[in-house]
Amino acid sequence: MSERTLSIDGVRVPRFLYGTAWKEDETQRLTALALQQGFRGIDTANQRRHYQEAAVGEAIRASIQSGLVARDDLFVQTKFTFRRGQDHRLPYDPKASISTQVEQSFVSSLEHLGTETIDSYVLHGPTQRTGLAPADWEAWRAMEALHDSSQVRWLGVSNVGLDQLQELCQKARIRPRFVQNRCYAETGWDNLIRKFCAAHELIYQSFSLLTANRRETARPELARIAKRHGRTVSQIVFRFALDVGMLPLTGTTNPDHMRSDLDVFDFSLSADEVEQIERLVDR
Numbered sequence: 001m002s003e004r005t006l007s008i009d010g011v012r013v014p015r016f017l018y019g020t021a022w023k024e025d026e027t028q029r030l031t032a033l034a035l036q037q038g039f040r041g042i043d044t045a046n047q048r049r050h051y052q053e054a055a056v057g058e059a060i061r062a063s064i065q066s067g068l069v070a071r072d073d074l075f076v077q078t079k080f081t082f083r084r085g086q087d088h089r090l091p092y093d094p095k096a097s098i099s100t101q102v103e104q105s106f107v108s109s110l111e112h113l114g115t116e117t118i119d120s121y122v123l124h125g126p127t128q129r130t131g132l133a134p135a136d137w138e139a140w141r142a143m144e145a146l147h148d149s150s151q152v153r154w155l156g157v158s159n160v161g162l163d164q165l166q167e168l169c170q171k172a173r174i175r176p177r178f179v180q181n182r183c184y185a186e187t188g189w190d191n192l193i194r195k196f197c198a199a200h201e202l203i204y205q206s207f208s209l210l211t212a213n214r215r216e217t218a219r220p221e222l223a224r225i226a227k228r229h230g231r232t233v234s235q236i237v238f239r240f241a242l243d244v245g246m247l248p249l250t251g252t253t254n255p256d257h258m259r260s261d262l263d264v265f266d267f268s269l270s271a272d273e274v275e276q277i278e279r280l281v282d283r
Contacts, residue, residue, distance in 0.1 A: 004265050006247075008177065008203065011153070013075050013119075014041035015242060016262060019207055019251040020056050021045070027052040030253055031059035035069060037258040043180075043205075043249055045079035045124055046109045048089035053078060057113040071115065077178075078109045079124035079158065080139060098135050102142035106151070120178055121152040125159035132167050144174045156180060156205075162192050169200060178247075180205035185216040186281050189244070198245060207249040209237050216280055225273050232260060239264045240277045 005012040018034040020027055020043060031042065044056045060076070063069050080102050083094055092104035109118065121143055126136045146152045156178030157168060169175050179197055183190050183206035190206070197204040210217060217233055226236045238261055241248040250261045269277075 006203075008154070013203075013247075014039070015247055015265075016238070017041035017043045017075070017077070017205065017247065017249045018258075019043045019249040020052075021050045021251060023055075023251075023253070024052065026253065027055035028059045031056050032063060033255055034258055035059065035063045037255060038262050039258070040069065040073055041075040041077070043077045043207075044113075045081055045122075046091045046105045046112065047079065047081040047086055047124060048091070049081075049085065049087040053109060054112040057111075057115075061114045075119045076113060076115060077120035077122060077156070078113065078118055079122040080105050080143065081124040082127055082135070082139070084127065085124060098138040099142040099145075102139050102146070106146055110151075116151070118152050120154045120156050121146060122156035122158050122178065122180060123176075126157075126164050130161060130163055132164055137171075140168070140172060144172070147174050154178060160193075162196060165193060165196060169202075175200075176202060178203050178205055180207060180249075182206075182208045182212055183241075183246070185213045188278065188281070189241075189246075191278075194244070194246070204246050205249060206241055206246045207251075209241060209248055210234055210250075213237075219280060221276055221280065225269070225276070229267055229269075231264075231267070235260060235264050236269070236277075239267065239269055240274060243269050243274050244278070 004015055006015055018039040020031055023030050042056060044053045045051045046053050064071060091108040092101040123139055127133045143155050147155055154177035155174055157176045158180040160179060165179060179193060179202050181190050181193060194204050217237060222233050222236055226233045238248050252258055252261060
């Protein structure tokens, strides 16, 4: 049976995360529901445009107070988002320096989430499509300082290209431990970045595995694999992600799907099945 956690620097981290984007007024209820169904990894961001980080914190607080979980049971991940990714509801002073914005956003996240530490603090995408700009480096240096203060266990980066990730790893004083990208089957499930992560001991987090690949997940090959295992296609996709070393996210709002998504740790795909899914678009 596959483990539900992996060991990173001697710390146990859940192999499946619940993503809280786009939940709006349902955020608290759905985050609490995800914890009730067994999720112990929660992904959010201090970006009111797409997240309600404070509502995530309310769900975590209530779950801890009820005795359902302890803070040490949880992997809590949030993000710093640049101005261009925000709406008017900013968690920092837009006139402040980037480093000050990072500090203000982080303090706000601690308050929202009701915690003294963040397990993974993620740069929510660079300021440009290729290369890293001075603002990106200023934000990263501020994040490194938070890591130095022991308020952050690990750093991460999201929505990143291969050239940007390579540059970050080459020049950062503290390298990212997590890389979170939208994962498209048409790019070989982000194959180049996954290979880089594997070669440099980074953990690749995949989001939108289902919603970004609706056409591909309707392919008959996946239906045949699912039938062979007595599983749903969604379960096959998530099991594939685990088998190739990804740490997947799901954002389902359905409690049955939450349970089903987590019910992927008692079977594995064959090497041939993994290869078939890896090359799904090539076929």
